Amino acid sequence: MRKFLPPALCAALLFSWCGVAPSRAVYAQQPQSAPAAPNAAATPAPAPPRYKNYAPPRYKDATLRALYLTMRDGVKIAVDVILPKDLPAGERLPTIMQMTRYHRSNEGQPVGDSHKFFTSHGYAVVLVDARGTGASTGTWPMPWSQDEIKDYGEVAAWVAAQAWSNGAVGAVGNSYSGTTAHLLAVPNAPSVKAVIPRHYEFDVYTDVAFPGGILNEWMVKNWDESNHALDLTPGVRPVDADADKSMLGEALKAHAANINIDKAARTIAYRDDRTFGGVSIDDFSVFNFRKDIERSRVPVNNWGGWMDAGTADGVLRSFMTLSNPQRSIIGAWNHGASQNASPYASPASPAVLQRFEWLRFFDRHLKGIDTDTEATKILYYYTMGEERWKATDVWPVAGTTVKRLYMSEGHALADAPPATATGEDEYAIDFEATTGERNRWRTQLGGPVNYPDRATEDKRLLTYTSAPLTEDTEITGHPVVTLQVASTHTDGAFFVYLEDVDEAGKVTYLTEGQLRAIHRKISKDAPPYASPVPYHSFKRKDAMPLTPGKAAEIKFGLLPTSVLVRKGHRLRVAVAGHDKSVFARTPAEGSPVITLFRNSRQESFVELPVVTNRARASSVPFNLLTAVAPARNAAPASGAQAQSAGQTATQSDRERREIKLDPKLLDPLVGVYQLAAGPLTVTVTKGADGLVFELTGQPPVPGFAESETEFFFKVVDAQVTFLKDDKGQVTHLVIKQRGRNLEAKKVK
Known part of the structure; x- marks a missing residue:
C-alpha cells in the first residue's frame, strides 16, 4: 500500500x-x-x-x-x-x-x-x-x-x-x-x-x-x-x-x-x-x-x-x-x-x-x-x-420538498409505492466493490476527486433506476434512505450511492451514505447538534445486532449535496456492502447475503430534498467574491486565467507553451531525485507524451516541456527545472511553486 x-x-x-x-x-x-x-x-x-x-x-x-x-x-x-x-x-x-x-x-x-x-x-x-x-x-x-x-x-x-x-x-x-x-x-x-x-x-x-x-x-x-x-x-x-x-x-x-x-x-x-x-x-x-x-x-x-x-x-x-x-x-x-x-x-x-x-x-x-x-x-x-x-440564511433551503422514490420490481425506482404484497431482491455482498482511488475519502490525504463512469462498477451492486426525468430537478440537502432488509449475518455495512444516469447510459456519482448494521437504532435521545437526518447515537447502549434471516429496517441520511439533474436523465440508487478503497471489511469474515424487501408491507425507498424552480431565486443577497477562470478538471488555464486571487503576477502566471522534444533528450532526465526538505523522492519516468513525475505516495502527474530542461504541469500551478553540472550531467531538479524553490538531488 x-x-x-x-x-x-x-x-x-x-x-x-x-x-x-x-x-x-x-x-x-x-x-x-x-x-x-x-x-x-x-x-x-x-x-x-x-x-x-x-x-x-x-x-x-x-x-x-x-x-x-x-x-x-x-x-x-x-x-x-x-x-x-x-x-x-x-x-x-x-x-x-x-x-x-x-x-x-x-x-x-x-x-x-x-x-x-x-x-x-x-x-x-x-x-x-x-x-x-x-x-x-x-x-x-x-x-x-x-x-x-x-x-x-x-x-x-x-x-x-x-x-x-x-x-x-x-x-x-x-x-x-x-x-x-x-x-x-x-x-x-x-x-x-x-x-x-x-x-x-x-x-x-x-x-x-x-x-x-x-x-x-x-x-x-x-x-x-x-x-x-x-x-x-x-x-x-x-x-x-x-x-x-x-x-x-x-x-x-x-x-x-x-x-x-x-x-x-x-x-x-x-x-x-x-x-x-x-x-x-x-x-x-x-x-x-x-x-x-x-x-x-x-x-x-x-x-x-x-x-x-x-x-x-x-x-x-x-x-x-x-x-x-x-x-x-x-x-x-x-x-x-x-x-x-x-x-x-x-x-x-x-x-x-x-x-x-x-x-x-x-x-x-x-x-x-x-x-x-x-x-x-x-x-x-x-x-x-x-x-x-x-x-x-436557513437550512434546509426555502422551498424544499421531499420526493420519495420506491425500490420496485425490475430494479426500478418508482414514484408509486409497490402494489403487491410480495417482492424482494437478493444480493451477495461483493467485497471487491470500490469507488476508486480518487474518491471523496482519499482526497483527505491529498489529491483530486474523480469518480469515473460507474456503469461497469454498478454491475457489482444492487441498483434501482428511475424513469427519465420530465424536468430539470434540483436536489439540495440530505437524501434519506430506508431499506427493509434481512441478512445471513449479525452485522454488516450498508453503502448507498445516489447517481445520475444520462441518455447514453453514463453513470455519474452524486453522493453517498453508509451505516453499519449494529448502529441502525434511531435514538430518541437529544442529539448533540442539529441535523435533518435520523439520529443514530453510535453508542454502545444502542447497539442492535441483526438476527440472521429476520427483516430489519436500516434508515440513514446520505451526505448532503446540491446538484441539478437534467431533464431526460434518470436517477439511480445503488446498494453495496463494502467499499474496498477505503473502509474496513464488515463483517471481517464470511460471505453475507442480504435480501432487500420491496413490497406493499415492507417498503424500501429514498427521500430526496427537491427544490422547486421558484425557490431557486433566493431572496438572500449574493455577496461572495467570484471571478471567471477555467475549471481545474477541465481545459488547462492560461497564466492570466489561473492567477491566484491576492497574488501578484509571477513567472508561474505567464502563458505557458508546450513544445515537443525528441524522446532521446528525455533520457538524461529520467531517474530518482531525493528532496532535501524531507524523506521524500520524486521519480521521473518517460510516458507516452513526455515525462511523468511521481512524488512518494502520490499519483503520477504528466509534465509538459517548455525547453529541454524546463517542464510545467496542467493539473497544478508548478514547474520543474533540471540542473546540470559543468560536464553536462543532470544532478538536480528544482520544483517551483507558490514562490518556493525546492531542490532535489538525483540519486539514481
Whole structure:
C-alpha cells in the first residue's frame, strides 16, 4: 500500500494535487451565468477584486523569527512570528494564527506566499507547532487534546501582549489546522475575534474516522503512518536560539511516545469507547465545545466541499447548531479546495477568490473595517450541474420538498409505492466493490476527486433506476434512505450511492451514505447538534445486532449535496456492502447475503430534498467574491486565467507553451531525485507524451516541456527545472511553486 503524507507536509513540499493549496482560486459558475458549453472558450479573469473599503498592500516583504513559548506545564511550543519588513516604530497589527500538528515550517524555507499576502496587507502571522509535534516539546497523546487547546489560548494571549500587536487575533487553517482554528474560540481568550476553519471535522467520528460507524481504514492507517514519519524526522525549522539543534533533537526523541492512532482506532466500535486514556472521540470533536464556542461569540467563516469526505456536513451542522455569527461556504471542492470536483464543471467557471474572502473577513473583525459582510448567519453553496453559486440564511433551503422514490420490481425506482404484497431482491455482498482511488475519502490525504463512469462498477451492486426525468430537478440537502432488509449475518455495512444516469447510459456519482448494521437504532435521545437526518447515537447502549434471516429496517441520511439533474436523465440508487478503497471489511469474515424487501408491507425507498424552480431565486443577497477562470478538471488555464486571487503576477502566471522534444533528450532526465526538505523522492519516468513525475505516495502527474530542461504541469500551478553540472550531467531538479524553490538531488 502506498504511504501518504500529511496534507500540510505534502503542500509544503510539492504540488497542490496534495489537496491543500490555500492560495489558489477555486472554480465555480457565477450565480447569474448560464452553464457554458463543454468546449466553450474560457473567459479571462478580471482584475483582483476590490471589496468595500479594501486597502491595497502596504508592505512588500516580511521577516521571520522562530522562538519557543513556555506553557503553564513547562512544555515549549515552537512558533514563527512573521511581520512586515520595515514595520514603522509604534505600528500595531492584528495577528492571524495558524496552528498545526504537522510542521509549522521547514528548515530553510522562506516566508510562504500566502503568509506574505497577509503581511503585505498589514497583518502579523504566527505559525504554531502543536505540542508533541514539529519542533515543540512534549508528546501528542491524541488529536486536539485539552492541553493542546489550552496552549493555543496561551499563545493568543502572548500575541496580544506584544509591542507589535493591536490586541486582535484571528485564526485560519485547513484540515487539522482548520479544526485548531475553530477550537481557538474555546479558551475564550479576549483577544480572539474571528476564526476561519476550512475543510475540517465538526464531528470526528462521523465526518472522517467512522462514517456511518464504519472504520475509515485507509485514511486512519495512512494518516497515522505519515504522522509518525513526520514527528520523528528532522526537517522542521528549529527555533533561532537552537543553533546546534540540540533542543530539536530532544523534542524529536519525545515524539516517539506519540499515540498510534491506527492501533487505537481498531479498538473502537462505538463513539463512546474511551480509547484515548479515558477520552472518547467525542471529547475532542468541535461539537463537544459548543458552549465554550458560543460563549466566545467569535464570528466563524467556515468552508467545506460537497466532494470532500464529510466536511460539507460539518459546515452545515455548525451552521444549524452554533449561535455564533457564521459566514459559511460550501463548494464542489476536494479537500483543501484546490479543485472544483463537480462532475459537470465547464471550461468557463468562476473562482471563489479565497484569499480576498479571508482578508475581507479579517479586515472586518480584526481591524473593524466595514467590508460589507454579514453580521449574522449566511450560507453560500454551489449547485453542481447548474454550476451556480447561491445564498441562503436557513437550512434546509426555502422551498424544499421531499420526493420519495420506491425500490420496485425490475430494479426500478418508482414514484408509486409497490402494489403487491410480495417482492424482494437478493444480493451477495461483493467485497471487491470500490469507488476508486480518487474518491471523496482519499482526497483527505491529498489529491483530486474523480469518480469515473460507474456503469461497469454498478454491475457489482444492487441498483434501482428511475424513469427519465420530465424536468430539470434540483436536489439540495440530505437524501434519506430506508431499506427493509434481512441478512445471513449479525452485522454488516450498508453503502448507498445516489447517481445520475444520462441518455447514453453514463453513470455519474452524486453522493453517498453508509451505516453499519449494529448502529441502525434511531435514538430518541437529544442529539448533540442539529441535523435533518435520523439520529443514530453510535453508542454502545444502542447497539442492535441483526438476527440472521429476520427483516430489519436500516434508515440513514446520505451526505448532503446540491446538484441539478437534467431533464431526460434518470436517477439511480445503488446498494453495496463494502467499499474496498477505503473502509474496513464488515463483517471481517464470511460471505453475507442480504435480501432487500420491496413490497406493499415492507417498503424500501429514498427521500430526496427537491427544490422547486421558484425557490431557486433566493431572496438572500449574493455577496461572495467570484471571478471567471477555467475549471481545474477541465481545459488547462492560461497564466492570466489561473492567477491566484491576492497574488501578484509571477513567472508561474505567464502563458505557458508546450513544445515537443525528441524522446532521446528525455533520457538524461529520467531517474530518482531525493528532496532535501524531507524523506521524500520524486521519480521521473518517460510516458507516452513526455515525462511523468511521481512524488512518494502520490499519483503520477504528466509534465509538459517548455525547453529541454524546463517542464510545467496542467493539473497544478508548478514547474520543474533540471540542473546540470559543468560536464553536462543532470544532478538536480528544482520544483517551483507558490514562490518556493525546492531542490532535489538525483540519486539514481
